[in-house]
Amino acid sequence: MEKQPRLLSSQLSLQNRVCDVTLNCVVLTWKERETTKKRVSGSFLGSSRAAGSHCVPVCEIIAVQETTEACQSNDAGRWQMVPQQPSESEQHAFTVSYVERMRGHRWRCSEVTFHCTDWRLCQQWIQTIKEQLSQLTSRPKSLLVYINPYGGKQRGKWIYEHKVAPVFSRASISTDVIVTECANHARNHLKKEADLKKYDGVVCVGGDGMFSEILHGLISRTQCDSGVDENCAETLVPSALRIGIIPAGSTDCICFATVGTNDPVTSALHIVIGDSQPMDVCSVHHNNTFLRYSVSLLGYGFFGDVLTDSERKRWMGPARYDISGVKTFLSHRYYEGTISFLPAADIFGTPRDKIKCRSGCSVCQKQSTEKLTEEEREGSYGVWRVTRGKFLAINAASMSCACPRTPKGLSPAAHLADGTTDLILIRKCSRLDFLRHLLRHTNKDDQFDHTFVEVHRVQQFRFTPKHWEGGSELDLCESKNRLFGQICRQQPVCGCAPAHSSWNCDGEILPQTTIHVRVHCQLIKLFARGIEEKTVFEDPYTLCAV
Numbered sequence: 001m002e003k004q005p006r007l008l009s010s011q012l013s014l015q016n017r018v019c020d021v022t023l024n025c026v027v028l029t030w031k032e033r034e035t036t037k038k039r040v041s042g043s044f045l046g047s048s049r050a051a052g053s054h055c056v057p058v059c060e061i062i063a064v065q066e067t068t069e070a071c072q073s074n075d076a077g078r079w080q081m082v083p084q085q086p087s088e089s090e091q092h093a094f095t096v097s098y099v100e101r102m103r104g105h106r107w108r109c110s111e112v113t114f115h116c117t118d119w120r121l122c123q124q125w126i127q128t129i130k131e132q133l134s135q136l137t138s139r140p141k142s143l144l145v146y147i148n149p150y151g152g153k154q155r156g157k158w159i160y161e162h163k164v165a166p167v168f169s170r171a172s173i174s175t176d177v178i179v180t181e182c183a184n185h186a187r188n189h190l191k192k193e194a195d196l197k198k199y200d201g202v203v204c205v206g207g208d209g210m211f212s213e214i215l216h217g218l219i220s221r222t223q224c225d226s227g228v229d230e231n232c233a234e235t236l237v238p239s240a241l242r243i244g245i246i247p248a249g250s251t252d253c254i255c256f257a258t259v260g261t262n263d264p265v266t267s268a269l270h271i272v273i274g275d276s277q278p279m280d281v282c283s284v285h286h287n288n289t290f291l292r293y294s295v296s297l298l299g300y301g302f303f304g305d306v307l308t309d310s311e312r313k314r315w316m317g318p319a320r321y322d323i324s325g326v327k328t329f330l331s332h333r334y335y336e337g338t339i340s341f342l343p344a345a346d347i348f349g350t351p352r353d354k355i356k357c358r359s360g361c362s363v364c365q366k367q368s369t370e371k372l373t374e375e376e377r378e379g380s381y382g383v384w385r386v387t388r389g390k391f392l393a394i395n396a397a398s399m400s401c402a403c404p405r406t407p408k409g410l411s412p413a414a415h416l417a418d419g420t421t422d423l424i425l426i427r428k429c430s431r432l433d434f435l436r437h438l439l440r441h442t443n444k445d446d447q448f449d450h451t452f453v454e455v456h457r458v459q460q461f462r463f464t465p466k467h468w469e470g471g472s473e474l475d476l477c478e479s480k481n482r483l484f485g486q487i488c489r490q491q492p493v494c495g496c497a498p499a500h501s502s503w504n505c506d507g508e509i510l511p512q513t514t515i516h517v518r519v520h521c522q523l524i525k526l527f528a529r530g531i532e533e534k535t536v537f538e539d540p541y542t543l544c545a546v
């Protein structure tokens with residue numbers, strides 16, 4: 001790493017210990033002067049540098065401010081605020097707030113206060129750090145925040161006020177906050193009313209359903225402002241605003257997949273430091289009519305049926321997913337249909353790769369830096385392929401879909417922003433085989449290593465259920481009602497399987513089953529950075545060399 005020129009270097013005091021404090025345009029470092037020895041496994045290790053060195057990347061400094069010390073007054077015996085005066089005899093101090101990494105991808109806002117005897121030096125430090133922060137142009141200054149007060153355990157407002165707002169205020173971010181009054185409030189407000197020019201980003205406080213509202217509102221608004229018709233456009237216009245997700249729902253899978261944890265403070269810090277994670281979005285059409293967008297899972301068969309059943313059991317709370325899962329598994333329904341898909345080129349790898357999409361993923365970066373013309377890009381994809389059969393499940397995973405329950409996810413090697421989705425076809429098999437496949441989502445074995453599982457990395461796909469071929473959705477419903485309706489009314493537990501399932505589109509049921517799905521590469525950006533491996537900034541020795 002190239003050595004950066006020093007901007008400031010002083011001896012300052014930190015908790016009554018003298019420190020060498022240095023700032024360059026990449027890092028702020030401080031280390032104690034005194035030699036402190038540390039006992040490790042029975043032997044003394046380290047020097048003054050190892051014991052007391054700290055490095056904070058400038059891009060992870062939240063704020064700096066002059067510190068007004070709370071000092072105990074001798075005569076009164078009570079605590080009182082002592083205002084700082086520009087007098088040489090007094091101690092002056094400034095506090096730096098910065099990101100500290102904890103276990104499990106969680107971040108915290110830590111603080112360090114340096115004291116100096118010289119007021120001018122103190123001001124110089126504050127000014128220089130502020131100047132460096134002002135050069136970080138990706139940081140948001142103004143945000144539009146939507147809170148779903150009924151998401152998850154109905155703590156959205158509390159979470160925002162107690163965990164997030166203080167972090168935004170520390171970073172001097174201004175906010176307009178809207179607490180939603182009904183479903184689709186946020187979506188419609190974004191689509192039609194919000195004065196988006198005022199903001200650098202939109203923040204969603206809620207679960208995946210709330211995120212989906214924000215996503216739809218923002219993409220639709222962007223297309224509308226650009227004169228693009230969502231029904232027939234093959235290419236959509238990316239939104240200029242980033243979305244921040246503060247997890248406050250019962251399912252927070254998008255947050256988990258893009259940040260690595262569901263923790264409101266961590267998400268708030270990613271927003272404050274202006275992180276940016278591009279993300280692919282699938283558009284779903286039926287007969288050239290736009291239906292919905294999806295960023296995580298489109299599932300027909302098993303996952304469609306689980307959602308349909310769980311929607312009827314909303315009163316049960318989150319337990320409904322387990323109960324509906326077991327019920328759907330036992331019913332063991334399969335569905336016939338035709339899938340055609342446009343495979344992605346080899347450069348995008350395969351769903352069975354060992355490499356996972358992580359912060360700074362080289363596969364996703366290739367997409368944003370690739371200098372291919374549209375024509376070359378088209379040519380780099382394969383030709384449409386068609387497959388027919390009986391399926392227990394048809395899943396399209398645009399991200400790994402990892403969540404605390406299934407840490408590997410449905411497609412462990414899926415990428416957030418490579419312009420593809422992983423199409424997973426589970427053909428009709430025995431219950432035991434299907435169970436074996438499902439269990440592999442929770443252990444180390446390859447869940448695609450079964451003869452009845454096919455997996456393809458694709459850019460587009462179409463699905464037509466068998467009974468639809470040559471007909472319409474309406475015909476299907478009518479014929480299904482004719483076929484099963486009467487019998488089922490007379491014998492409600494007859495067990496006859498319906499001819500078609502429904503699509504589960506990121507947790508919403510789609511009314512149509514015949515669909516055309518296109519992946520739009522990096523259509524939106526989140527205030528996130530993907531899941532981090534151990535970074536260079538966690539290693540103080542590397543940074544001290546900067």
Ligand SMILES: Nc1ncnc2c1ncn2[C@@H]1O[C@H](COP(=O)(O)OP(=O)(O)OP(=O)(O)O)[C@@H](O)[C@H]1O
Pocket residue numbers: 147148149150151152153179180181182183184185205206207208209210211213248249250251252507
């Ligand atoms: N004020 C409101 N009243 C009722 N519903 C709302 C309100 N604001 C948003 N919603 C809707 O609530 C739904 C669920 O919200 P959210 O995703 O935040 O919570 P959740 O507990 O994770 O729900 P789910 O698990 O069903 O997605 C969203 O689809 C959203 O459209």
